[in-house]
Amino acid sequence: MKKQVLIITLNWPAPNFSAAGVRLFQLMDFFRQQDYRITLASTAEKHANGIVLDDSINSVKIRLNHNSFDAFIRGLRPHIVLFDRFTAEEQFGWRVAEHAPQAIRILDTEDLHSLRASRAEAVKTNTTFTINHWLQSDKTKREVASIYRSDLSLIISGHEMRLLRPIIQNHEELLLQLPFMLEPIVQNTIDSWPSFEERDNFMFIGFGGHAPNVDAIIQLKTKIWPLIRNRLPQAKLHIYGANLPQQIHQMHQVKEGFLVEGWAEEVSQVMTKARILLAPLRFGAGIKGKLVDAIQYGLPSVTTMIGAESMHENLDWNGCIEDDPTLFAKTAVELYQNQRKWSKAQQNGIIIINTVYDKFVLNKRLETALKHLESDLHGHRNKNFIGSLLQHQTLQGTKYLSKWIEEKNSKQ
Structure with a gap:
């Protein structure tokens, strides 16, 4: 029985x-x-x-x-x-x-x-x-x-x-x-990922009923994205998430490249199109699903100490970790433009998944x-x-x- x-x-x-x-x-x-x-x-x-x-x-x-x-x-x-x-x-x-x-x-x-x-x-x-x-x-x-x-x-x-x-x-x-x-990330999966050249723009994703996500979007809109946009005037930031509050939808500005998209039915599609995930989380705990998902789709990320906390043990992060908004924006631009750093960040993510989350x-x-x-x-x-x-x-x-x-x- x-x-x-x-x-x-x-x-x-x-x-x-x-x-x-x-x-x-x-x-x-x-x-x-x-x-x-x-x-x-x-x-x-x-x-x-x-x-x-x-x-x-x-x-x-x-x-x-x-x-x-x-x-x-x-x-x-x-x-x-x-x-x-x-x-x-x-x-x-x-x-x-x-x-x-x-x-x-x-x-x-x-x-x-x-x-x-x-x-x-x-x-x-x-x-x-x-x-x-x-x-x-x-x-x-x-x-x-x-x-x-x-x-x-x-x-x-x-x-x-x-x-x-x-x-x-x-x-x-x-x-x-x-x-x-x-599941460990295997070579067939890696080969299926779009390349650096095939990806563009930035993204954030998170459930709107979760306070750390709403706070992170506000940080992006008010402090970080203007600095990135100043360096990359053609870049766009796509904001995805179910149940985003009205105050977030009101931030949608096509001229600023700040695009509030709402619910993403297929996370794989949006993550394999983007070049960088931005996650300026100022509070929270545990493992951040968006950052794990990003690694699994070959998407490097820029996040905070809280965001990456205990997610990678003593291994190099899948991108960059910065708390200061100015440095956050600076490293995001560098990672976005530097294919060598970007590829190394992607490789770091593979090692993290296959070592920490097997x-x-x-x-x-x-x-x-x-x-x-x-x-x-x-x-x-x-x-x-x-x-x-x-x-x-x-x-x-x-x-x-x-x-x-x-x-x-x-x-x-």
Whole structure:
């Protein structure tokens, strides 16, 4: 009989919208290869641009603060429960612990949402971000508590691992660094890429509902693109992204070569036409899907320290990294005009994907961690006293709050 994995998410995954959707799709692919029966349970409705499930994956609509989930999970008897982000674990973790105690509980953090939020607040208030600022955040405390309550947490970047190790006891047991799991770039793929001469212009791409993307577009419009355009008066910058807010659409200026295109149905088409990706991200966390996509389509990029953070380990970047807008624009122009530098940047990207994101290596890493948990889950949990303590407090607190909400809703 096949083992069951239950994936719980509060958002219907959309790989075409966000890196989080891509990540979840990769994890489902891993479990499919491991011959698990997969059930995707979401509190959200399916939407047109969301992931399309094949016949091997069962999808279920679940409700917040409702005991129907308890009977559902008792009947499913999953071997593994994967929570998509800490907010899903907060809502359903205590129910899983109570009604499916035999299940291995895995938290996929996607990226540290508390880190992203703290950095966003620092930019908004024009203050300097510090680690202490992050540690004092309520969201950080919630996210760390969720990590402790889980049997294993998947951490997407080395920087986030370095932040968590000092504050997570038994971090070797509770944390697993697992970036995107990607197919290596092979020579046939490289040969299919358009050449330097066949590409032109600049591009940015990003979901408009994601605050770092909107901020980056504003940086491009107000500070960076005018400097590039002054050096390259015929160049164009194409801005792609679903759900871009009206303030971004109003920036569309043909005379300035600043073209707000909106939704790009085929990322491959726009990325193989452009010569440079510009991504002046001032806040965020984790692995940036746009930068990974750019590498996979042979597109060098210019980004910031935040943008490239932990994405390339100690390897040379797929282009240039600059925080200062003036230097950002200067290096973008140089990379755009210098074929030798451009080709070297493209080659760097190939090395990054094949070294850092090799799915065969990373699949084995996750498989080994799961086998370790399966071999002695009881002993593993006994070592995690803080997790047991937080689980107990959650059962006593969150459980009864949820039941109060459930009772209130039933009377309406």
